[in-house]
Amino acid sequence: xxxxxxxxxxxxxxxxxxxxxxxxxxxxxxxxxxxxxxxxxxxxxxxxxxxxxxxxxxxxxxxxxxxxxxxxxxxxxxxxxxxxxxxxxxxxxxxxxxxxxxxxxxxxxxxxxxxxxxxxxxxxxxxxxxxxxxxxxxxxxxxxxxxxxxxxxxxxxxxxxxxxxxxxxxxxxxxxxxxxxxxxxxxxxxxxxxxxxxxxxxxxxxxxxxxxxxxxxxxxxxxxxxxxxxxxxxxxxxxxxxxxxxxxxxxxxxxxxxxxxxxxxxxxxxxxxxxxxxxxxxxxxxxxxxxxxxxxxxxxxxxxxxxxxxxxxxxxxxxxxxxxxxxxxxxxxxxxxxxxxxxxxxxxxxxxxxxxxxxxxxxxxxxxxxxxxxxxxxx
Amino acid sequence: xxxxxxxxxxxxxxxxxxxxxxxxxxxxxxxxxxxxxxxxxxxxxxxxxxxxxxxxxxxxxxxxxxxxxxxxxxxxxxxxxxxxxxxxxxxxxxxxxxxxxxxxxxxxxxxxxxxxxxxxxxxxxxxxxxxxxxxxxxxxxxxxxxxxxxxxxx
Numbered sequence: 022x023x024x025x026x027x028x029x030x031x032x033x034x035x036x037x038x039x040x041x042x043x044x045x046x047x048x049x050x051x052x053x054x055x056x057x058x059x060x061x062x063x064x065x066x067x068x069x070x071x072x073x074x075x076x077x078x079x080x081x082x083x084x085x086x087x088x089x090x091x092x093x094x095x096x097x098x099x100x101x102x103x104x105x106x107x108x109x110x111x112x113x114x115x116x117x118x119x120x121x122x123x124x125x126x127x128x129x130x131x132x133x134x135x136x137x138x139x140x141x142x143x144x145x146x147x148x149x150x151x152x153x154x155x156x157x158x159x160x161x162x163x164x165x166x167x168x169x170x171x172x173x174x175x176x177x178x179x180x181x182x183x184x185x186x187x188x189x190x191x192x193x194x195x196x197x198x199x200x201x202x203x204x205x206x207x208x209x210x211x212x213x214x215x216x217x218x219x220x221x222x223x224x225x226x227x228x229x230x231x232x233x234x235x236x237x238x239x240x241x242x243x244x245x246x247x248x249x250x251x252x253x254x255x256x257x258x259x260x261x262x263x264x265x266x267x268x269x270x271x272x273x274x275x276x277x278x279x280x281x282x283x284x285x286x287x288x289x290x291x292x293x294x295x296x297x298x299x300x301x302x303x304x305x306x307x308x309x310x311x312x313x314x315x316x317x318x319x320x321x322x323x324x325x326x327x328x329x330x331x332x333x334x335x336x337x338x339x340x341x342x343x344x345x346x347x348x349x350x351x352x353x354x355x356x357x358x359x360x361x362x363x364x365x366x367x368x369x370x371x372x373x374x375x376x377x378x379x380x381x382x383x384x385x386x387x388x389x390x391x392x393x394x395x396x397x398x399x400x
Numbered sequence: 401x402x403x404x405x406x407x408x409x410x411x412x413x414x415x416x417x418x419x420x421x422x423x424x425x426x427x428x429x430x431x432x433x434x435x436x437x438x439x440x441x442x443x444x445x446x447x448x449x450x451x452x453x454x455x456x457x458x459x460x461x462x463x464x465x466x467x468x469x470x471x472x473x474x475x476x477x478x479x480x481x482x483x484x485x486x487x488x489x490x491x492x493x494x495x496x497x498x499x500x501x502x503x504x505x506x507x508x509x510x511x512x513x514x515x516x517x518x519x520x521x522x523x524x525x526x527x528x529x530x531x532x533x534x535x536x537x538x539x540x541x542x543x544x545x546x547x548x549x550x551x552x553x554x
Binding site for chain 1: 441473
């Protein structure tokens, strides 16, 4: 409501006719009215946030589960007319939920990919419990990923598959692609993927012989609990939680902000447990051994070499990434054996690569551009 | 006015955050975390041991028993999957004509679909035959975007 109100007093004209004139008379109650409205909106938004009413929905792009093995599920996103070949398989990290790739309508990486004509598949690892505690890197890279890729390839008409790994999913993608050079991999894309673990933040690499014993991190289920995973991320920016609360309080009267806030916090505060056996292997192979850089990679009893990745390769680096600093990912394009290897540096954070305005305007179009360039377009 | 408190907070954060980050990344903090993880792990193990003994005394199952059973089921499941893959590998090597009751499709389909084809031979899988048909249909229609009727399980 404005601070002044238009009133139309009736006045007699000089010739006796009545005429209307308008004048701006300040409404003395307007500021209070404004405060009342804002206050009510804040109160209502706070109530619905605390009570969980009308929560912002996430992961809304229509999809179908097309394959599963244990808790791992392969989803295919519905598309009227997928024009880009080969199909795209998104490989999610093991520590976070996959809906970050499909956050909200209008702010969704997957929605955009589908709109651009990609045939999008997502490999979701599920939430591990006792059954997955003994899952190793071999389980993911030698069993589940090859099966999922074969399924995607079959459903996509044997055109091969573009495998796209995000964060730890990128690490799995690298191990898989290096260990299965004969699989139908058309392109490999990794995004915000740690390679040089000596450049990773100390908080993330404080596990191992010099720090926390991985066994002490595991709970009774044999996994690293989700709270510990979350705590490690929080320690990277100790004041971030408080800042988030401040943002929330400051913009509480903004419905749109509240919706984005709820969607985002439901992801950042909702990690998943990390399978214990994979944790031990990660510590040995990467945190202590720095396997990608030293070339000392063993999987399923065989030696892996990144040089065996011959498919066109894209390494997407977020220059403001505080979880996987850019220094820890530089030079990956030189380690793979592909003749068509690209390093793409984007001015974004770890999540900002795929979420938010910057992603919509810069990061996502850049990645899509590379993938389209390395795909076939059906007429 | 509304922004004033925020400005104060921002100033405070700017002053405090780098120090906190440095502290969280320090060796001292890492050692402290290692020690506290060790203590809490030992405490949890001791608590579990004691409560398990108490429950077993009254002939009641403890959470650890259930957990052990679940882990055993998972191990059996993994072994079964391994065997299924092994069976498939054998079936894939044998020529289609020589492989009985696989209706000649097993050698033609890709690896993940194989356990399904193998399973169709057994009487335990009720839906495997229909699944195999569905799989055949999707293989012929790669661009099909209809909702999947059933999830294929490997």
